[in-house]
Amino acid sequence: MAQATRQASAEGGKHTPVGTIHVVDPNALNWLFITWNTMEEPVRTTPDGRLVGAAMEESRWINETTLEVVLRRGITFQDGEQFDVRSFKRAFYEVQRWRAPHPPGTSLNFHPDTRLEVIDDYTVRMIFPEPDGAILGKFRGFHLASTRFWDEIGFGYKKLGTGEGHW
Amino acid sequence: MGADPLNCVWLDTREDRTDRVVLTAFEDHWNKERGPRLEKVIFRNDISPAEALDLVCTTEGQIDLVTEVAPADAEKVQNSEYAKLEVIDSMRILLGLINRGAEDAPLHDKRARKALNLAVDRARLVSEAFNGYAHQSAGVIPAYAGGYPGNEPYPHDPGEAKRLLQEAGWPEGRPLRLATTTSTEGVARMLEGDLRESLGIDVEVMVVPDEGLLAAQHALVEKVMALPFDVLLHAWIDLSADAPPAFMHHYLYSEGGPFRTGPPVAEFDRLMGQFAKETDAERQSALSAEIDRFVYDEVLSLFLVAPQALYAVNKNVNFVAHATTLELAETYVTEEHWSRKNGS
Incomplete structure (x- = not known):
């Protein structure tokens, strides 16, 4: 029986999603690729691997140890919750709970004594005890999620009781 | 819940993968220029990479994208009626x-x-x-x-x-x-x-x-x-x-x-x-x-x-390879793709 098919279009830069693909990905990092396809981070990478802003619109160093992060407006999580500084703050406290949250290793950790200072709904400052030149790369592994994600699933929290090695 | 271009219906974090992982388009994603351009992405974990490579090279409607193609298999993909080889300088x-x-x-x-x-x-x-x-x-x-x-x-x-x-x-x-x-x-x-x-x-x-x-x-x-x-x-x-x-x-x-x-x-x-x-x-x-x-x-x-990273891709899939990840937000299928002809 014939079905009507949706036509692809790109009006005003918006694409109407059409089609299905089947993927076989034996890469051991498949779990990470799926995370990057489905979760938001402050930064993402371009096809040639360069970091660009994603949920973070821009950042600048206020002084040697303070990074001001301006968050993007107009982001909605898949469950309808609006993204703002509260989302960033929640993700920060969730990741800081663990000693080794990231499977690739602790080089992605923020310093345990890092503090946040909220400026407004879309601006937050990260205050480090020492300069962190790797912070933008660390943002690649800083997954931002809605309240429901943290409350109901988390990175293995409910199932495993810990977020160590599961971020 | 995240906010990226695709929803994750289920992702198992154990070593053993579930047979399938289905991602569906999140149409309210903020970055309209990127995508999502696909309605659905299905990760098939129930077949071997070798079998998948055979399927993408010899059939349509079974497998559309296989990652980690070995250099020795590149020619097989290039000679395929159904697939093309994508290559990227990777990290x-x-x-x-x-x-x-x-x-x-x-x-x-x-x-x-x-x-x-x-x-x-x-x-x-x-x-x-x-x-x-x-x-x-x-x-x-x-x-x-x-x-x-x-x-x-x-x-x-x-x-x-x-x-x-x-x-x-x-x-x-x-x-x-x-x-x-x-x-x-x-x-x-x-x-x-x-x-x-x-x-x-x-x-x-x-x-x-x-x-x-x-x-x-x-x-x-x-x-x-x-x-x-x-x-x-x-x-x-x-x-x-x-x-x-x-x-x-x-x-x-x-x-x-x-x-x-x-x-x-x-x-x-x-x-x-x-x-x-x-x-x-x-x-x-x-x-x-x-x-x-x-x-x-x-x-x-x-x-x-x-x-380099090598991919076998169905000829009606426009896949954008990335140096550090498998990103699918920008990937789309042409009108000739099986899923659009079938209305899938």
Whole structure:
């Protein structure tokens, strides 16, 4: 029986999603690729691997140890919750709970004594005890999620009781 | 819940993957220019990569994208009626970890390490082991990544290699122990010949069986027991291309680096300390180059190749390959794709 098919279009830069693909990905990092396809981070990478802003619109160093992060407006999580500084703050406290949250290793950790200072709904400052030149790369592994994600699933929290090695 | 271009219906984080993982389009994603352009992505974990490659090359409507295509299979994809080959310079490297702490071999001596590098014919390695789908390495940072210092790969110079190894005092009759996992055994066999012929010494290839991989990894990372190899073939990656020392050099050589094979190198750690605290992008890039130049000059590894990533893709899928990830937001299918003709 014939079905009507949706036509692809790109009006005003918006694409109407059409089609299905089947993927076989034996890469051991498949779990990470799926995370990057489905979760938001402050930064993402371009096809040639360069970091660009994603949920973070821009950042600048206020002084040697303070990074001001301006968050993007107009982001909605898949469950309808609006993204703002509260989302960033929640993700920060969730990741800081663990000693080794990231499977690739602790080089992605923020310093345990890092503090946040909220400026407004879309601006937050990260205050480090020492300069962190790797912070933008660390943002690649800083997954931002809605309240429901943290409350109901988390990175293995409910199932495993810990977020160590599961971020 | 995240906010990226696709929803995840279910993702299992156990070692054993579920048969399928289904991602559906999140149409309210903020970045309209990127996508999502696909309605659905289905990860099939219920068939083997070899079977998947056959299906993408010989059928339509079964498999649309297979990652990690081996260079030896590239031609099969190129000759396929249904699939095309996508290739990208990736943030992947393959090198030899040199056991600078070996007790009965002078690998603490830079001359011996340089001899290993001069013994390898990288051009042949690229053309024969990778069918051309790799770049020769000159240090850790690939030429297309941030902070590349512009080094040239060490030349293939068997005469100088042999001279340097003798000068470093390689013990008579002591074989070189070259370790590898099963995934890089082919490369090891090719290197075995180069090293034996160039250096004039015997080479023992030690293949870590798949069932012994975890124990071998523990031994490497924990550094409690003496390492049983002189050189271990090691594949590594980066999560971005901007500042490789943060992930690549740190893991390979830092005092706290899990893959460091030998005593800490004070000058390297000093440079990494500077790098870690540098928040100016230009100065950090200059430091990246200085760090990579240092590991190249000190010959801290057997530098080999930066392999490209190969994908087999259905001809009606416009796949945008990424250097560091498998990103699907920009990928779309043409009107001729089976899923659009079927209304799937």
